[in-house]
Amino acid sequence: MNVLMGFYFIGVIEMWKHKGIEFRREIQDVNGADMLAYLGRNQKEVLHRVNLENKSVMKAIRIQKEVVLIKLAILDKELILSFPQLIHPTMQIAKAATDFVDEWFDLSRDLQPFYDLAHRDEILKEVVLAYKGLRIIAVEELFEALSWSIMGQQISLQVAYGLKQKLVTTFGESVVHDDIEYWLFPSAEKVASLNVEELRNLSFTQRKAEYLIGVAELIATDQLNKEQLLVMSLGEMETRLTAIRGIGKWSANYVIMRCLRHPDAFPLADVGLHNALKKVLNQSEKPSLAEIEEWAKNWSGWRAYATFYLWRTLQE
DNA sequence: ATCCAGGCTCCTG
DNA sequence: CAGGAGCATGGA
Numbered sequence: 001m002n003v004l005m006g007f008y009f010i011g012v013i014e015m016w017k018h019k020g021i022e023f024r025r026e027i028q029d030v031n032g033a034d035m036l037a038y039l040g041r042n043q044k045e046v047l048h049r050v051n052l053e054n055k056s057v058m059k060a061i062r063i064q065k066e067v068v069l070i071k072l073a074i075l076d077k078e079l080i081l082s083f084p085q086l087i088h089p090t091m092q093i094a095k096a097a098t099d100f101v102d103e104w105f106d107l108s109r110d111l112q113p114f115y116d117l118a119h120r121d122e123i124l125k126e127v128v129l130a131y132k133g134l135r136i137i138a139v140e141e142l143f144e145a146l147s148w149s150i151m152g153q154q155i156s157l158q159v160a161y162g163l164k165q166k167l168v169t170t171f172g173e174s175v176v177h178d179d180i181e182y183w184l185f186p187s188a189e190k191v192a193s194l195n196v197e198e199l200r201n202l203s204f205t206q207r208k209a210e211y212l213i214g215v216a217e218l219i220a221t222d223q224l225n226k227e228q229l230l231v232m233s234l235g236e237m238e239t240r241l242t243a244i245r246g247i248g249k250w251s252a253n254y255v256i257m258r259c260l261r262h263p264d265a266f267p268l269a270d271v272g273l274h275n276a277l278k279k280v281l282n283q284s285e286k287p288s289l290a291e292i293e294e295w296a297k298n299w300s301g302w303r304a305y306a307t308f309y310l311w312r313t314l315q316e
Numbered sequence: 317a318t319c320c321a322g323g324c325t326c327c328t329g
Numbered sequence: 330c331a332g333g334a335g336c337a338t339g340g341a
């Protein structure tokens with residue numbers, strides 16, 4: 001059975017090799033330790049669960065109509081994907097899950113041009129040496145990415161994670177494995193059906209509640225989708241997203257960076273970015289927006305990656 | 317206590 | 330059209 005399945009999978013999923021109940025992909029230039037640190041940075045995260053001892057992350061994802069739990073070990077030279085709740089994953093599920101991981105960790109991107117650029121940049125030079133192999137971790141679902149940017153506006157990450165936890169555990173779906181609950185972000189359809197009061201009960205502000213429901217309606221009615229955005233230029237993406245009530249330049253660029261994966265998206269107004277620059281430059285005050293824009297000229301093409309690497313410095 | 321958190325809209329003058 | 334109030338909550 002396994003031999004047959006092995007032949008079946010090979011060739012279908014190029015980079016991934018099937019061995020027994022596991023799928024393995026050899027990796028280079030992936031900084032697993034820092035990826036796991038980023039994934040595990042907040043205790044209130046409910047959409048995945050990191051286990052630093054076995055260097056793995058567990059996450060429930062939706063494949064077609066099915067909810068599938070995946071376990072991904074991130075080792076030095078390879079990724080190991082397995083399905084804790086499935087004895088015989090179908091080819092369709094294996095293909096979708098490996099595709100998910102490839103995109104989640106931006107595995108197809110060659111970071112060498114970014115390293116070259118950073119090596120010539122006084123601000124990024126040491127940061128990029130320190131975290132080399134860190135890749136932008138995606139928020140794959142457009143609705144989740146937009147929601148997260150709305151929840152993150154103005155307030156601290158702690159409060160934002162608290163809002164997300166309440167939203168997800170109140171209106172999302174979950175699967176249970178070994179007595180642990182793994183959550184999926186609620187669907188746009190579900191959130192579009194809510195009223196403002198129901199979100200206010202979860203400590204959302206009036207505004208945040210209105211924004212979230214509005215975005216949910218746009219996605220649920222397919223007036224907005226990831227496919228239409230992905231074919232746009234960076235500027236067009238920003239224009240389209242900032243036309244949505246509740247989505248300003250910061251949120252738009254956050255979504256473009258984390259979900260649409262444009263490597264040059266740049267959340268200029270981001271407080272985390274400001275604090276990271278203050279820290280890296282060892283200054284007593286946060287830099288001005290004008291200064292940051294000036295420095296960022298040298299990061300052109302890779303400003304999203306520059307931002308993600310700078311964020312990483314805040315966790316230490 | 318006061319200020320600041322991975323901002324945005326809307327209302328003033 | 331620039332500038333500022335208001336949002337709601339938790340941690341320093």
